[in-house]
Amino acid sequence: MPGPSRMAPETTTTDELSLLSARVAEFEAEKEAWHERAGSSFEADIRELAEQMRAVLWISSVNNQVKFYVGRAYERIWGRSRDELAVNPSDWLDAIHPDDRARVEDARPSQVTGKYDVEFRVLHPDGSIRWVRDRAFPLTNARGEVDRIAGIAEDITERKRAQEVLETVVAGVSAKTGEAFLESLITHIADVLACDWVMICLPTGEGLMLRTVACCQEGRIVDELVYDSRQAPCEHALGGAFVFCSGDVQSRYPEDTDLVEMGIESYIGAPLKSPSGEVMAILVALKRGPLDDPGLARSLFNLFSDRAAAELARTRAEEALRRTNEHLEARVAERTADLETTNALLKTSEERYRVFIEQSSDGFWCIEGDGPIRVGRLGDDAARAVLDSLRIVECNDVLASRIGQASARDVLGLPISDVPTVWQGEAERHLLELLRGKRRTAEFETLVTDENGRHRVFQNKIVGILEGLELVRVWGTQIELTDLREEEQARRNIEIQNEAIIQSALDGIAILDMQGNFLEVNAAYTDATGYSRVELLQMNVADLNAEDQVGDIRHHLELTRRDGSWRSESTTRRKDGSLFEVEISARYRDLDGGRVFCFVRDVSVRMRAEARERQHLAELAHVDRLRTAGELASSFAHELNQPLAAIVSYTKGCERRMRARGDADSEELHALEQAAAQAERAGATIRSIRNFVSKRDQQKLPCSMNQVIQEAIQLVRNEAKQKGVVIQLELTESDDGVLGDVIQIEQVVLNLARNSFEAMAETDAADRVVTIRSRGSGSGMVEVAVCDTGPGVPPDQAQEVFEPFFTTKSDGMGMGLSISSSIIEAHGGRLWLSPRPGRGACFQFSIPAYSAERPHAH
Structure with missing residues (x-):
């Protein structure tokens, strides 16, 4: 590539100018050399790109x-x-x-x-x-x-060739329509693509059978053919696929033996679709050998399959219109014949129409202009002018009553725009299309509000009556759909109400199919399970059931289908994994393969209440047994007290006799003294038990708190020894007195001590210690504390332990602390739990102190 020309330095007579010129020339030479080097690299890249x-x-x-x-x-x-x-x-x-x-x-x-x-x-x-x-x-x-x-x-040879082929085909088919167009089209395609067969095939309606509506075989049109497209490429084209095989159709469709028998190697099949996407027919080309120009063949088929589809759609529409017109004309002729038989006096067709439309419950009308109207050549302004000239020339009383007129006579001659049930914007559009020749029939709906404010819906159908290319009249029918639409709206309202009822129900509602999949749930069900509606509709009811009940789901669904309904209780799993009890009432309905409507009620609260009631009854029975045991203990104490008294009397009598004989130091006398002491002790114990269990009114008397504690401990020392518990007493030396019922205060001390024994059941035997201490509080109260070395009471149960029937023991009643608290409060004091984290439990109670100087001190 030539570079910029170099400039030679000028020669001057002066040394300074010569030196300057030489420097400029040197600079220009260096610059040009740099550009040449850079340009050479770029030019090489461009050249390589151009070569590719x-x-x-x-x-x-x-x-x-x-x-x-x-x-x-x-x-x-x-x-x-x-x-x-x-x-x-x-x-x-x-x-x-x-x-x-x-x-x-x-x-x-x-x-x-x-x-x-x-x-x-x-x-x-x-x-x-x-x-x-x-x-x-x-x-x-x-x-x-x-x-x-x-x-x-x-090179644009392929484009030119396709253009020439397209022009050739277009020139050959442009002036034709219908069957002539289709035959011309396939003949030209066969000629251009050098195909042996080109045909347009329609489904016969019997399975996959096809028949040809146009068939070109080796350059000539042949009669209709019928063939089975199963396992053939035509089956795929009929399914909507574009099938293109150049030279390999037999290998791709080996099941189609016809291809082998005919020697076909290439196949093109294009679906011909209606405007709605329905496959109306297929355009097929077959060749005994490879396609000469596959690209041209594909382009040609893509183009002319759309044109063939449009022609088929137009032909189908014309055929449907023809059948509609024939049907309408047949119906009119039939009605006319019936009216002529009924009334021989009706001599004109207008009178026959009158009888027919007057007998109908639907509205009928007919409009005409000032004369026949040449359709298809009217512009917008001319069409509107003709529209304004149209008048009602025929109608029945049904139509007249719908526009508030007494009879049809009051409507005849009116411009169509004065008939509101007929004249609407939609009607105007269809009538204009009819005047322009774009259609002969139309159906549309109109909406009118009557004098009572009711919205009335009408379905209208108009048919243009042509004589040649001239429109002579337009007949219309009008069917009222108001009641039907109101019924539909009422059904929708009922559905909305039912939905509202379901969603507002307090019980859960779920609809299942026969596999147990959720089809619908209400808000109460989602609230109960913790899942959203979207989550549940992707789940099976087995996903919510307890693991041991999953196998029962299908069995219960089948029972519901068989018996029509089913009711039971079950356990359901929430989204967080927790379980709750539910009562289920299910009904089967034979809808869409079977539907089960389930009403689900959370009964866990009720069942807990029932459990508490059963526990309460058991505890009451326990109380009753204790009362019976107390009565027996009182009876035993009464019966044993006299023999013990006799034993004491006899042993003391023996003591006196032995002393009288001078045997004061003998072992026998010592044994008798011990026997008398133990008998007295047994009697005292029995009296204590009798007093403890006997029914009696509260008797408040001055007493020593230390003495009450010691007497109570005497009753449980053997029990403490059996359980390996050491009892330590830390009693105040002042021995403060109180005013109280000794038996009831002993009962409180006994209950607290026994609770401590049981609390230390899991404690090492060497560490089982119960400490009972008493002291004056300095505020006029005597305080008693019973402390153990057991595990203690959890902080969250510190207040609950005093509630009635609260217990942590399987055989306990939960009444001991509640009764003890009531006893202490009746004495003017209180019972409480002192926190001892990690060191056992310590229960304390206080009672007002008593002294002779202050008998009523509190």
Whole structure:
């Protein structure tokens, strides 16, 4: 690529000017060398890119006498070597078809302006022709002067060939419609693609059977064929797929033996779809051999399958319209014949129509203009003018009553725009289309509000009666849909109400299919389970049941189907994993394969209450047994007291006799003394038990708190010894007195002590210690504390332990502390639990102190 020209330094007579010029020349030379090095690298990249292009990139002098560069694609597109072009720069022009060469030469001057864009044919040495599109644009040097021309020449032979084929086919079918169009279309496709068979096939309605509506076999139209498309490529095309096989159809569809028998190697099948997407037919081409030009074949089929589909749709619409007209005309003829039989006096068709429409419960009307109307040639303004001239010439009393008129006579002659049930914006649009020839029938709905404010809905159908190309009248029918629509709205309202009832129900409601999948749930069910509605509708009811009940689900669903209903209690799992008891009432309905409607009630609260009631009854029974035991103990104490008294009396009598005989130091006397002491002790114990269990009114007397504690401990020492418990007494030396019922205070101390024994059951035997201490509080109260070394009471149960029936023991009543608290409060004191974290429990109670000086001190 030529670089910028170098400037030689000027020669002057002065040394200074010569030196300056030499420096400038040196600088310019260095700059030019740098640009040449950079340009050389860039030019190499561009050249490599140009060599890879499918189009020809070329660069030449302005006069095209010198070709600086021509891309490699030149040899493929021109069919000549670049070496020949280097020798003869006009070789590319000589290869242009003689009919196009002058046009190309005339356009070459526009290369300098960048407007050169021409298409021409190139003759290859073998006589073949390629179409080329050549464009050019100028290249300027550093001074802004055009010194070269660059261009791109691309091969457009395939596009030209497709265009020529398309023009040929279009020219052959453009003037035809219907069956003639279809036959012309497939004949041209067969000719262009050199196919042996081209046909358009329709489903017969019997399985996958097809029949041809147009069939070209080896260049001629043949009669209708019927064939089975099962396991054939036509089956896939009929399913909506575009099937294209060039040379390999037998291997792709080996089950279709007809392809082998006919020697078919190539197949094209395109579905012909209606505007709604329905496959109406298929366009099929078959060839005994590979397709000559697969790309052209695919493009042609894609294009003309749409045109064939449009023609089929139009034909189908015309056929439907024809059948509709025939049906309407047949119905009119039938009604006319019936009316003629009924009334021989009706001699004109207008009178026959009158009887027919008056007997109908639907509205009938007919409109006419001032004369026949030539349809299809009216512009918008002309069509509206004709529309304004239309008048009601026929109607029945039903229609008249709908617009508030007494009879049909009051309506005849009115402009259609004065009939509100007929004249609506929708009606105007359809009538204008009818006047323009775009349709002959139309159906639409109109909405009218009557004088009572009721919205009335009418379905209208209009039919244009043509005589040739002239519209002579328009008949219309009007069916009232108001009651039907109101019933539909009422059903929707009921559905909305039912939905509201379901969603507002306090019980959970779930609808299941016969596999146990959730189909619908209400808000109460989602609240109870913790799952959202969206989550539940993706789940099975087995996902919510306890693990031991999962296998019962299908059995219960089948029971519900068999018996119609089912009721039971079950355990349901919430989203957080917790379980709760539910009562289920289910009913089966035979809808969509079976539906089970379940009403689910959370009964966990009720069942807990029932459990508490059963526990309470058991505890009451325990109380009753204790009362009975107390009565027995009192009876035993009474019966044993007298024998013990006799034993004491006899032993003391023996003591006196032995002393009288002088045996005061004998072992026998010592034994008798011990026997008398133990008998007295047994009697005291029995009296204590009798007093403890006996029913009696509260008797408050002055007593020593220390003595009460010691007497109570005497009753449980044997029990403490059996349980390995050491009892430590830390009693106040002042021995403060209280005013109280000794038996009841002993009962409190006994209960607290026994509770401590049981609390230390799991404690090491060496550590089981119960400490009972008493002291004066300094505020007029005597305090007693019973402390153990057991595990203690959890902080969250510190207040609950005093509630009635609260217990942590399987055989306990939970009444001991409650009764003890009541006893202490009746004495003017209180009972409480002192915290001792990690060191056991310590229960304390206080009672007002008593002294002779202050008998009523509190």
